[in-house]
Amino acid sequence: MTQAQEKIAGPEAKEDELKGSEAPLIEHLTELRTRLIYSIIALAVLFILCFFVADQIYNFLLGPFVAAAGSPEAVRLIYTAPQEFFFTKLSVALFAAIFLAFPVIASQIYAFVAPGLYKNERMAFLPYLVATPICFLIGAALVYYGVMPLALGFFLGMQQTDPSGVSIEMVTRVSEYLSLIMTLLLAFGVCFQLPVILTLLAQIGLIGVDNLKAWRKYAIVAIIVIAAFLTPPDPISQIGLAIPLLLLYELSVFAVRIVEKRRLEREAELAKDLES
Numbered sequence: 001m002t003q004a005q006e007k008i009a010g011p012e013a014k015e016d017e018l019k020g021s022e023a024p025l026i027e028h029l030t031e032l033r034t035r036l037i038y039s040i041i042a043l044a045v046l047f048i049l050c051f052f053v054a055d056q057i058y059n060f061l062l063g064p065f066v067a068a069a070g071s072p073e074a075v076r077l078i079y080t081a082p083q084e085f086f087f088t089k090l091s092v093a094l095f096a097a098i099f100l101a102f103p104v105i106a107s108q109i110y111a112f113v114a115p116g117l118y119k120n121e122r123m124a125f126l127p128y129l130v131a132t133p134i135c136f137l138i139g140a141a142l143v144y145y146g147v148m149p150l151a152l153g154f155f156l157g158m159q160q161t162d163p164s165g166v167s168i169e170m171v172t173r174v175s176e177y178l179s180l181i182m183t184l185l186l187a188f189g190v191c192f193q194l195p196v197i198l199t200l201l202a203q204i205g206l207i208g209v210d211n212l213k214a215w216r217k218y219a220i221v222a223i224i225v226i227a228a229f230l231t232p233p234d235p236i237s238q239i240g241l242a243i244p245l246l247l248l249y250e251l252s253v254f255a256v257r258i259v260e261k262r263r264l265e266r267e268a269e270l271a272k273d274l275e276s
Contacts, residue, residue, distance in 0.1 A: 035109070039105045043101045047097035054089035054092045061181050064181070069152075077172050077173065078172070079173055106133075110129060128199075131195075132193060139244075140188060142240070147188070150237075154234050154236050155234070156170060158170070184232075191226065195251055195252045207256065212249075223242055227241040
């Protein structure tokens with residue numbers, strides 16, 4: 001069926017498109033169970049594989065610390081309980097497994113919901129599956145290469161040696177460092193989904209560009225509060241999250257304007273086809 005024929009057919013064609021995708025509740029639950037099993041298997045396999053290379057992954061996560069300290073020899077971490085580093089490696093493996101398994105999990109989510117969507121809705125949903133990991137990677141890269149080295153440099157700058165010979169030195173526990181960098185990676189990665197979420201809401205007609213403009217002053221306050229809550233109590237990491245979020249909000253206003261314009265054009269075309 002051509003695009004013109006689809007427009008003429010109107011709602012009846014869309015109803016026919018969904019015929020055959022209707023299924024009893026038990027079939028939906030069975031399908032959901034299957035998708036969950038596939039996702040859990042992928043996560044479990046990747047967790048086992050990542051555990052065997054957890055040391056290398058942790059060393060990679062130490063990159064910002066090395067950059068802030070100036071050399072690997074200047075980095076010194078400790079663990080104060082016999083089991084601490086083992087559980088830290090488990091956390092590293094789980095963190096890496098979730099990150100690597102995201103494409104599989106996202107594909108299973110899409111495979112579950114796609115049969116219940118119209119063809120044009122499926123095509124509109126796909127770009128968000130691609131944009132989500134890209135935005136997460138951009139946020140994580142900003143932490144790894146920008147915010148984290150600056151924040152650690154700020155903390156390392158507090159070390160001092162008293163003229164009498166007493167020194168104050170930062171000696172970090174392996175679990176505390178992992179908790180810090182994981183928190184920042186997740187915080188920035190999730191917050192960088194702001195354009196994706198807002199454009200998706202605009203796609204389905206829940207918000208518009210006028211709403212975002214009216215909410216701008218409240219958004220600025222909310223962003224400052226979120227940055228203060230999600231990041232360590234140092235100005236570098238807080239500013240490092242707040243400024244990109246403000247820029248992303250303005251980018252979202254631009255993106256929502258485009259999405260809203262296209263949505264209104266589609267609605268106008270559909271209304272014209274129904275009248276004719």
